[in-house]
Amino acid sequence: MRLLILLIGLTVTIPALSATWNIRFPRPMSDTDSRHDYPLQLLEKALEKTGVNYHLAPTDKILLQSKALQQLQGNRDVSVVWSMTNEQREQDLLPIRIPVYKGLIGLRIALVRKADRDVFKYVRSMKKLNLFSPLSGRDWPDTKILQANGFAVETDENYEGLFDQLAAGQADFLPRSVVEIWAETGKGNELITEPHIALYYPTAVYFFVNKKNQTLARLIESGLEKLIASGEFEQLFLDAHQQSLAKADLATRRIFRLDNPNLPVATPLDREALWHQPTTSVE
Template identity: 35%
Template sequence: MLPLKYFVNVVSLFICSALASDVNRVNVAQEQRVQYARDDYLNELLEKALVSAQYPAEIHTVLIHPHQQRTLIALDTKNLDLYWSMSSPERESLAIAIKVPLFKGYIGKRALLTSKNSMNRFKDISTLEQLSKLSAVQGHDWPDTKIMALNDLHVRPFANYQAMFTLTGTGRIDYFPRSFIEVNSELMANKQSNLVIVPNLFISYSTGFYYFVSKSKPALAAAIEKGLKIMQNNGEFDALFNEYFAKDLNSLPYEKGNTVELKLKNPYF
């Protein structure tokens, strides 16, 4: 995992010879939890996108409670300009969704975290029906929770992020699905928790993870979208993504030709 390069309260972007009076303040919501490589990536990607779009900006992070839906509502009520999140129809109604998939679809590929003592529960699983006999945990306001329930998986919603790792590590919950993007960072942060990734078995569904911008800041949204597309076209987007995630993705315990991917339907995407 890369070092935390952007653990700062203010990041200033100076573009060309823009005067200080021309610089736009951008308030970015940051959850009050451990910051992972994905957070550093999203901060750096945002900075580079604004530079590419030649949008002079001063980025300020604003600490928030990790409640995703409430944060999107707050974009228009509490002086917040931007938040990043997995998409859903409800979320796209609350803010401007910049529909450039920030994690290239990997946010919908879910490794199954489980306790070392629970590994045997997964050894013969090859269908969703079999997996539905086990218990999973997800955030109470996460789109993933609805998706899993719609596919008849047994999922328990929780509000406390850290408690989900604890419950899984103690075996009270059978598994905790985490995206390919996040899972290695989270394992590192929970090294004493008895958690492991179930090998050669994962679930997946189509979804997007986007920047969401306050409806009162359409110019900011347009600039970010422009910058991201410039980066996609010139290769900078892929280069940054690979810098952060290529090693972790290649290290996941999935043998080619010997891995079961259980595909879920997502009617919300």
């Protein structure tokens, strides 16, 4: 009986370790889009930890986030997507519930036009903050979060189009994650980071795979857990984002906490090691 169990175990594990996993991820929106750099590096290191043979490659075509998620759900062309979670995405796809950015994707700083640098200087309440219109991606979970917190949100389905809209004065600010914004300030000489406030809402970016691809999900999860246990996850996170956090100078900002009504109940908020703990208070 023991031999039979061992043989069954080998038939499950050997193919996973010996086969080459061809893993496709959505091609970045542009050649200057650096948002893929860190999650892709994290994914590579996680897969290396498992010992599997793998080949990571972008899709042939650029895919909007909504299209990439549709392709993943249909098990067509895309093997893995990293994206902000919400209830619908966790129903449609299989999440690996380890926050890629340790929750920092929900810590937002505003991009504004140079002329509006001090527009939020004296804003001290959500009532006043709601008088300003933010920009957001049409299919981003952030959009519903902002709307649920009283904002009249302007949207664009094109990532690059958001910066053009802001520069043209079609909205007041573009809230971007503290881990993204510094690479985006160069998207127009007239756009700068606003220095007085920040927004925070609890959320996470996860790696998602197709619901039927549980073996790949287990491989990614196993690799990430090994990175966490060894301290490599934390070191990679700090190497990628410590400078961004220093630039944000959060201690000098008023941080407004927003509700996230679409945060799934399975979000592992009680596992402290998965989240970056800000050193400043959140109102």
